[in-house]
Amino acid sequence: MAEKQFREAIREAMTEEMRRDESVFLMGEEVAEYEGAYKVTQGMLAEFGGRRVIDTPISELGFSGLGVGSAMNGMRPIVEFMTFNFAVVGIDQIINNAAKIRSMSGGQVKIPMVFRGPNASAGQLGATHSVAYESLYAHFPGLITIFAADPYDAKGLLKSAIRDNNPVIFLESEQTYGMKQEVPEEEYLIPIGKGTVKREGSDVTLVAHGKMVHVAKMAAEQLAKDGVEAEIIDPRTIKPFDIDLVIESVKKTNRLVIVDESHPFGGVAAEVGFQIQREAFDYLDAPVQRVTVPDVPAPFSKKLFDLWFPSPKDVIEAVNSVTYRK
Amino acid sequence: MAEKQFREAIREAMTEEMRRDESVFLMGEEVAEYEGAYKVTQGMLAEFGGRRVIDTPISELGFSGLGVGSAMNGMRPIVEFMTFNFAVVGIDQIINNAAKIRSMSGGQVKIPMVFRGPNASAGQLGATHSVAYESLYAHFPGLITIFAADPYDAKGLLKSAIRDNNPVIFLESEQTYGMKQEVPEEEYLIPIGKGTVKREGSDVTLVAHGKMVHVAKMAAEQLAKDGVEAEIIDPRTIKPFDIDLVIESVKKTNRLVIVDESHPFGGVAAEVGFQIQREAFDYLDAPVQRVTVPDVPAPFSKKLFDLWFPSPKDVIEAVNSVTYRK
């Protein structure tokens, strides 16, 4: 198996699906001639031409809506946002149109499409460019929300997302684009809605998705040195959320910490924590704890940003509290 | 004390504050000559004229942004959305500008303004016109979110919101506009961030805000007949959330049900439930339960809508489960 970068993995996913299905096309800012602000779409214009790999103006509301309309009418658009921070000006097309038109039409239309791009923070980009939006999208019925942590999952899940007949929010990270992992040559799909155990352990369950999986792993290695074996569960899909996998693990470890880059109030961590206390109340030896960014916008200054961003240290402290080790 | 409608109470709040402070003004669709789609602003154009009570085109993004800009530059705008379902096309101005510019400028600007209007469902208006947005706004730091349940709270809180130096999301309901309650003649303010006990009880705690307070009350009356005394806590402000008041109550009742019209995933109910299991774990005799709309968009058909909307019956069932009475 060859090692591949995250950006190569999603490029392969899109390329393979576009070869496989004429109705799949890609549009977004700088995706064609510039070959992607983060070089994700390199070579795609050359292979598929300007009718299937389309540069758009900075009109997120307009081109998101064109995407939804084309999906209603039989196409399978992949709409790339340069980052999901910019999707906010077009979000009405996602929340009110993509998510609800099927229901309001009594099932007369399907909206098979993918909105994808980098999500959450990527260093010192300031408050508006550092928001983790998975909690917002997962709040609204009618959408599927995916946030893959590594190249293997990303490729398999993106291919499934493109083939899925629902609107899918597919979240990536500028900071993982360069990350490498072995990715098989032969085709594979990863089912939407199924989580995976990224590390086995019996002392505490860590639930983490996207970039946070790597923070959780660093914490787990530290903890192992202190004899605490953490089990890391990556739901991969935020909605529908594979809560059963978490319940299983908690029944074994009786302790849960959720690591989530969203803001805390009503974030993914709150939802998972709520469901676990409801479904596994009698198995919990300690209250569920969460590690998130604080409830303040991202600061620019590196010093403050490093304080703001969830660290392995924060995770270890939370584990100490659920294991009563502090 | 005279009985007043909810719409009169908020009209008084705006009118009194506009008389008190030259810098307060109101803008929105049909607020001036039409006197409000729901007659909330009746008489205000006549009293304050077209420079302080301003009709806008259907340009939520544009006029929200003008509001934010005017607040940065010393005014205190009240921006009315005909309903918050329509704020979605202008939401970038709220999430990225109103909420973050103070922080990004290192505190050089204040943004003292109120975004207000009806929120959540109001009968058979279909999927796009029936969404409860408090969970979304409360997720983002930089904003204050208020959802008042009755005329007395609405007036006192709206006056505080208009005087507050932060951007405030002030949520109302078409369905409570006609509701009457005694409202004092003399001026009063209700502090932002402080909840209130709407009904005392010792067997179970019900947390409910906005329209749901009335659903909770109906349930409580039923339950009382069965000898179950429910304590109803109305946080009134969603963010900052008065969690201490809930903790206190739960320490007494040991049981909690949250009634919330938001969709469940990452909703206000999830956040409150999470915080309570974390802060009052040893006081809970049963898992926290929530009553929300199901995780599907609002259907039009009356029969389906009634199924969709949280009912006293749903609340009673949840209470039965936390009191192990079923």
Add this chain to the structure above:
Amino acid sequence: MGNETEVAGFTPTGAVYKSTKLPKPTRKTHKSLGIKEDELLGLYECMYRQRRFEERAAQMYQKGKFGGFLHLYIGQEALSSGLNYALNDDDDIITAYRDHGMGLARGISAKAGMAELFGKASGCSNGKGGSMHFFDVKNHFWGGHAIVGAHVPLGGGIALANKMRNEEKVTVCLFGDGAVDQGSLNESLNLAQLWKLPVIYVIENNGYSMGTAVQRHSAGELVDRALPYGMKHDVISGMDLLTVIDKFRDVAEEVRKDSMPWLIEVRTYRYRGHSMSDPANYRSKEELQEFKSYDPIERLKTYILERDLFDEKKLDEINGNIDEEILEAIDFAENSDFPDDEELYKHIYADDDFPYLR
């Protein structure tokens, strides 16, 4: 009040008589337009069906037979009827929430329409959408959309899909004068012109955005929204059926050939309030009377009678049949079942077994 605000106010005063001016109708006759006489009769029937459907719907609403919003199209039927006639059956249409007329013209039956208002499973959107969300996708009617301006990009997207498949189809996207103020329109016009999309954007200028006259919510002429992009555009009267057919047939053919978009402002008028709760005090009786004097149905009737194409009896017969049809539609709606409880969880996702929905 109007004057008081005129002096000081930011938004121009509402004391406007004649919110919209009508351009001259076409000089052409049905003959010169190649419209057969029975087709003319069909068009009369089409307009009258919409009219009666809504008059009855209003009664049912007042009787409390159904809830929600009800926005009536009465007065604007020449556009829906003429447009549908001018287009091919497989051309695509999408419109806003004032959608009964366009939906019926496109092929939704009075029964399916009335049942939708009643929220019945037999409705044109299975009772899930209601008045603002009529859909009939097999007849290429894409709804019925209630967030003002939000369906405008969808129209371009439907056209984009047709173009990508090299189908020579035209998409017509209709919206009100109030929707012109949403940035979604400008973004769509730029994209449509840049990408050469086979779409006709139609402003249904009925003089008011809710209670706000056009001059109070939009600076300049609405049709001029096309100018920055160099988009082809025109203004026509929407009170005259033949004018609508004349214009849209030409434009549709042109778009089919050169795949370049158009923006057309159609001047029309709604006789009723914005919705059932609106007394419409913002306009003068004179204005309403004047526009009623151009009533498209009366106008076609006069046209037919003056030319002795058919006699009064024939038209009365049609009216009678339609009246029957609508009454039957009401019975049908009354007697249809509400959706099963199960339906609450259906049609959210493409797969009805979507996990964790409950």
Add this chain to the structure above:
Amino acid sequence: MGNETEVAGFTPTGAVYKSTKLPKPTRKTHKSLGIKEDELLGLYECMYRQRRFEERAAQMYQKGKFGGFLHLYIGQEALSSGLNYALNDDDDIITAYRDHGMGLARGISAKAGMAELFGKASGCSNGKGGSMHFFDVKNHFWGGHAIVGAHVPLGGGIALANKMRNEEKVTVCLFGDGAVDQGSLNESLNLAQLWKLPVIYVIENNGYSMGTAVQRHSAGELVDRALPYGMKHDVISGMDLLTVIDKFRDVAEEVRKDSMPWLIEVRTYRYRGHSMSDPANYRSKEELQEFKSYDPIERLKTYILERDLFDEKKLDEINGNIDEEILEAIDFAENSDFPDDEELYKHIYADDDFPYLR
């Protein structure tokens, strides 16, 4: 590739030489414009300060002294400098994220600017905003905004507040050619015209939206975005300082008097890539060379020398002082402290004791 897509593609090909054409500069001299000779020297210094500040900032970025995005204004300094000169000190200015030039011209010191890039507490936004969010509100500079198009409505709002207080102040709102495609612009233009706001909207057309040439992202001429609203508009060269001063002084005075908005397209060019990571392969060397031949700083230098207003030595002396000033700014930034940890929770809400923030 360009050609291949030219045939089939939706978006016009990028094989464009000359992304933007420059209008003729003004014929007026500094004398006829009433600009004193030492003022001219001050304007030269103002432009040169921005140039050196950014050249050094780029070096510091490459040395890894700070992170985030860095967008350079180099080549566009005539606009920031001439605009600031043409306006009153209490007129309001708001711009996009390519904001160093405008910020420095408006009064942010090289020290406060450099410290902001370094994320230090002594920065012009206390290290909270960074390169894209320079603010200096006491000098009526309202930032520095990074969501493309999102600050355009803010400009109208700042003007609205001034108008409500009957202050005869002008607000200038600058944004790039790429921002022209955001609906926020059209909504703002309609509102500004409808409400007669004292605001000047300025399109800084530097030929590219990131890697996309103007012709590839916007249909028609950018300045024509003003046409639908009947808004006053013009196009000028942004490579000539006197032209900028000439135009903006006239327009600002007019707006101050009649409180009617303007849209002005300023044609200019950025010499560097969009941001530090952009190799700018999408444009030709010839194009870059051509625009560099219009360099506003060189141009003013030639103007001054040809007329013997000052000699080379004088200008070199200014350059020397500025070079010093910038080096000191770097030392200042290096030696300034980062914000206290406490600062993470400050300036979120107006009240720093906002409850439950942690």
